[in-house]
Amino acid sequence: xxxxxxxxxxxxxxxxxxxxxxxxxxxxxxxxxxxxxxxxxxxxxxxxxxxxxxxxxxxxxxxxxxxxxxxxxxxxxxxxxxxxxxxxxxxxxxxxxxxxxxxxxxxxxxxxxxxxxxxxxxxxxxxxxxxxxxxxxxxxxxxxxxxxxxxxxxxxxxxxxxxxxxxxxxxxxxxxxxxxxxxxxxxxxxxxxxxxxxxxxxxxxxxxxxxxxxxxxxxxxxxxxxx
Amino acid sequence: xxxxxxxxxxxxxxxxxxxxxxxxxxxxxxxxxxxxxxxxxxxxxxxxxxxxxxxxxxxxxxxxxxxxxxxxxxxxxxxxxxxxxxxxxxxxxxxxxxxxxxxxxxxxxxxxxxxxxxxxxxxxxxxxxxxxxxxxxxxxxxxxxxxxxxxxxxxxxxxxxxxxxxxxxxxxxxxxxxxxxxxxxxxxxxxxxxxxxxxxxxxxxxxxxxxxxxxxxxxxxxxxxxxxxxxxxxxxxxxxxxxxxxxxxxxxxxxxxxxxxxxxxxxxxxxxxxxxxxxxxxxxxxxxxxxxxxxxxxxxxxxxxxxxxxxxxxxxxxxxxxxxxxxxxxxxxxxxxxxxxxxxxxxxxxxxxxxxxxxxxx
Numbered sequence: 001x002x003x004x005x006x007x008x009x010x011x012x013x014x015x016x017x018x019x020x021x022x023x024x025x026x027x028x029x030x031x032x033x034x035x036x037x038x039x040x041x042x043x044x045x046x047x048x049x050x051x052x053x054x055x056x057x058x059x060x061x062x063x064x065x066x067x068x069x070x071x072x073x074x075x076x077x078x079x080x081x082x083x084x085x086x087x088x089x090x091x092x093x094x095x096x097x098x099x100x101x102x103x104x105x106x107x108x109x110x111x112x113x114x115x116x117x118x119x120x121x122x123x124x125x126x127x128x129x130x131x132x133x134x135x136x137x138x139x140x141x142x143x144x145x146x147x148x149x150x151x152x153x154x155x156x157x158x159x160x161x162x163x164x165x166x167x168x169x170x171x172x173x174x175x176x177x178x179x180x181x182x183x184x185x186x187x188x189x190x191x192x193x194x195x196x197x198x199x200x201x202x203x204x205x206x207x208x209x210x211x212x213x214x215x216x217x218x219x220x221x222x223x224x225x226x227x
Numbered sequence: 228x229x230x231x232x233x234x235x236x237x238x239x240x241x242x243x244x245x246x247x248x249x250x251x252x253x254x255x256x257x258x259x260x261x262x263x264x265x266x267x268x269x270x271x272x273x274x275x276x277x278x279x280x281x282x283x284x285x286x287x288x289x290x291x292x293x294x295x296x297x298x299x300x301x302x303x304x305x306x307x308x309x310x311x312x313x314x315x316x317x318x319x320x321x322x323x324x325x326x327x328x329x330x331x332x333x334x335x336x337x338x339x340x341x342x343x344x345x346x347x348x349x350x351x352x353x354x355x356x357x358x359x360x361x362x363x364x365x366x367x368x369x370x371x372x373x374x375x376x377x378x379x380x381x382x383x384x385x386x387x388x389x390x391x392x393x394x395x396x397x398x399x400x401x402x403x404x405x406x407x408x409x410x411x412x413x414x415x416x417x418x419x420x421x422x423x424x425x426x427x428x429x430x431x432x433x434x435x436x437x438x439x440x441x442x443x444x445x446x447x448x449x450x451x452x453x454x455x456x457x458x459x460x461x462x463x464x465x466x467x468x469x470x471x472x473x474x475x476x477x478x479x480x481x482x483x484x485x486x487x488x489x490x491x492x493x494x495x496x497x498x499x500x501x502x503x504x505x506x507x508x509x510x511x512x513x514x515x516x517x518x519x520x521x522x523x524x525x526x527x528x529x530x531x532x533x534x535x536x537x538x539x540x541x542x543x544x545x546x547x548x549x550x551x552x553x554x555x556x557x558x559x560x561x562x563x564x565x566x567x568x569x570x571x572x573x574x575x576x577x578x579x580x581x582x583x584x585x586x587x588x589x
Contacts, residue, residue, distance in 0.1 A: 035549065038538060040490065042473055048484075053471035064382060110569055113577055149460045151445055151499075160446055169497035170523065170532045174548075177539065181552035185559050192563040 004217050009226060011119055014103040019072045020209055025185060026069040032142075033062040034165025066142055073135075083136045085226065088123035088132065097122055114158055117203065117220040124193065131186050134179050141176040145169065231277030236406055237310050248273070254301055259442070260435045260549070261451025272437040279436035280375055282335060282344040283317040286367045287360045287394050287403050288349030292385040292422040293319050299425035300509045307429050312436060319525030329363040336377050340384075344435050345378035346370065347406050350387040350394055354413065364428040365383060370410065375410040380435050382405075382416045384428060389419040389448075390527035405527075414441045421524035424501055425508070427453045449499065458521055459495035461503025464488070477518070488515060492536040494523030 012020075030220030036058045043052045080086045091097055100116065104123040107115035144162035148169070167174045194205040208214045232240070238248045249270065256269045283291075297304045308314050314334040321328065335343065349367075352359040357366035375381055378397075381390045388406050395403040407415060418431050431450055434442045442450040459465065467473070467487040474482035475490055482488075489496070495503075498521055502513040512523055520536065523529040535541065539547040545554075 039549065040471055040473055042471065042475070048472055051471050054469070055471040058471075059502035103394065108534075108566075110573055112564075148458065151455060152451070164446060168526050168532070170526065171495065172530075174540070178548055181248055181548065181555065184552070187554055188556060188559045188563060192567065196567065200574060222588060 006215045006217050007219070008218070009119055009214045009216065009223060010212055011085035011214060011226065012208060013079045013083035013086050014212070015075050015083065017209060017212055019076035019079070022068060022072040026065045026072075027187070029065040030062060030069065030182055032186060033058050033065070033178070037062060038177055062145065066139075066146075070139060087120065087125070089129050090120075090122055101126065117139050117201070117216070117218055119214060119220045119226070120222060121197070124190075127190065128187065131183065131190075134183050134186070137179050138176060138183070141166070141172045141179075144172050145176065231313075231584075233275055233277055234273040234311060235275075237278065241310070247327075251302070254521075255433055255437070258301060258430045259437075260430065260450075263295060276314045276437060276439070278311065279432075280313045280315055280330065280335065280339045281346055281432065282315055282343055282378075282434075283320070283346040283348070284367075284370060284374060284387070285362075286347065286349030286406075287320040287352045287401065288385065288387045288392060290319055290348070291550065292348045292420075293388075293423035295420075295425050296384075296428050297425075298508055299429045300424060302433075304425070304427055304429070308434070312344075312372065312432065315339075332374075336374060340377045340378050343377075344380045344432065345374050346384055346386045346390045347375075347381060347469065350391045350403035351406055351409055352394070353401050354400070359401040361507040371406060371409045375406075375413055378410075378413055379439070380414045380416065380441055381406070381410045382431060384418050386419045386421045386424060386524060386527070386529070389417045392421070393530050395530070415448055416441050416444065416450060416539070418446070419449065419525040420500060421452075421529075423525070424453075424505055426505055427501055445499075453501045453505075454499040454525070456501075457496060458498045458500055458503045458515070459493075461501075462495050462515055463503070464515060472573065482518060485518075488518075488520040491520045492534065492538055493520035494526070494529070494532075495521045498523040498526055500525045506559060578589070 013046065026033075037055070040055055040058070041053045045051055076086070077088070080088050100118070101122040103112070104118075104121060106112040108123070124192045140159065140162045143155060144166075145157040147153055147159050150156055151160055163169045163172050166175055194209075197203040197205040202217060204214045204216065214220075235248060253263075253266060253275055255273070256263060256266050259269075259477065261269070299307065302311060308320065314320065316328075316332045319538040323331070349360075351357070351371060353366055353368065357368035360367040363489060380436045383406050386392050387394070387403075388403040389401070391403045394401055416431055416435070418427060420427070422428075427450075430453065431442065434450070442452060445451050445453075445454060459468070462468075462486045464485065467485075468489055472481065472484075472486040474484075474486045474488055476482065477491065487493070493515065495515060502515070502521070506513045506516070522535045523532070526532070532540075537547065539549065541547050542551065
């Protein structure tokens with residue numbers, strides 16, 4: 001039994017936390033259904049009419065999940081506007097950002113025993129910006145394929161140009177598929193890093209995504225940004 | 228300039244009745260993908276507009292588009308060529324040849340400056356000043372530029388003329404490309420396909436002829452009435468796709484039952500064309516109906532987007548993106564696990580060192 005003095009830092013608004021967990025669920029659903037759309041399962045029953053693998057259903061789940069994902073992203077952006085703690089992008093325009101990123105990177109390369117503590121780890125923030133970029137590519141290519149069943153519709157006009165830029169609709173499909181894999185690779189790294197930060201560095205990375213607060217024994221370097 | 232005949236004049240010459248004339252106008256209207264409300268406009272145009280002068284030139288290609296064109300049934304290609312347009316020059320269909328024929332081309336260009344329709348088949352070979360494609364002592368680039376700058380409108384027939392075609396496949400030794408950059412600011416109508424559907428070819432040229440303007444075009448310059456839908460969205464096998472019934476091989480029970488060819492690499496979901504609704508040769512069939520997966524022949528770069536029998540491209544022995552993805556995911560997980568072990572070991576060593584230091588200090 002030991003007594004530790006801890007301070008609570010509230011940073012993540014409900015908008016961000018709800019978005020985060022919806023994103024987790026939707027990315028899993030989108031990824032699995034997406035793989036099934038690219039390579040449909042075929043379960044043969046004695047009578048094909050009663051086949052168990054309805055492509056229509058798989059596609060509908062994919063589309064509904066995509067719309068929920070986009071809707072929650074819009075709320076995330078709303079939260080970013082009204083809440084000081086939520087941030088979309090790393091503060092790359094501040095000079096100290098780069099030194100801090102190098103510092104953290106050296107620690108993760110096991111070259112430095114410690115790195116300064118941050119409420120918002122600069123290296124992690126960079127990876128989130130990369131994730132948002134990948135998500136944006138998925139949204140653009142996804143809607144480009146989805147709406148082009150009627151090129152004259154509003155959606156077709158809004159997103160049709162993506163197919164032209166990609167160099168043909170086949171390319172749009174491939175980009176959509178390949179980027180999905182990179183998002184999964186990101187997720188593996190992300191899960192590892194937050195668990196590592198929680199257990200080895202005493203950062204409440206995991207719990208803060210539920211409670212919104214980080215309860216820390218030490219004072220993070222960027223604590224002043226919350227004032 | 229002498230008076231040029233209209234379609235109606237030509238009907239009168241031939242003793243074709245008014246009734247037959249109106250009938251062919253009705254056929255033309257539906258052929259051009261117009262609603263029947265437009266019939267009166269079509270009749271007016273057919274009565275008054277002189278027959279369009281067409282110059283039809285061929286670049287780097289296989290002339291398969293002509294093979295398709297001469298199989299047009301409504302209207303018959305022969306009707307179109309002999310009585311519905313004034314085909315003044317055609318590399319392939321003309322009986323004349325040699326210097327007089329080339330002189331006739333120049334005469335036609337000068338005589339109908341700004342009035343004729345230029346139909347182009349085949350890619351432009353641009354490398355080494357275009358010497359890979361010559362006719363009449365000139366490079367095709369020269370002929371195309373010259374004919375296009377005096378044309379009323381330019382029609383690019385076939386994927387070659389639209390985006391380079393098979394000869395533009397990597398590594399593209401002749402520098403073949405579509406005709407777009409050679410036609411300047413003239414209205415350009417892209418009619419891709421390898422080859423395009425015959426009725427689409429005749430429909431587009433008749434539209435330009437009767438209305439003197441390009442039909443409504445989509446973002447890639449293709450007539451909306453013919454390229455407004457994906458084959459997948461008009462395919463009669465679509466219900467099998469939705470139900471999840473796929474042919475896995477070209478010789479399995481699914482293929483025999485006529486199920487969806489999606490898993491065999493069908494490009495229907497990416498391809499805009501009228502195969503699903505107009506079909507080929509009087510609606511007889513189209514590739515998917517014949518049991519072959521669509522290869523997306525009206526798409527730019529379809530020749531480099533193989534293999535045609537796979538949905539995802541395969542990278543030699545490594546496999547497709549899904550295999551590579553699983554491999555990368557496993558490697559990432561292993562890397563992360565190794566990093567975790569290394570971190571824990573390092574932390575343990577550090578803690579021991581610090582404890583020793585602390586012990587020494589005491």
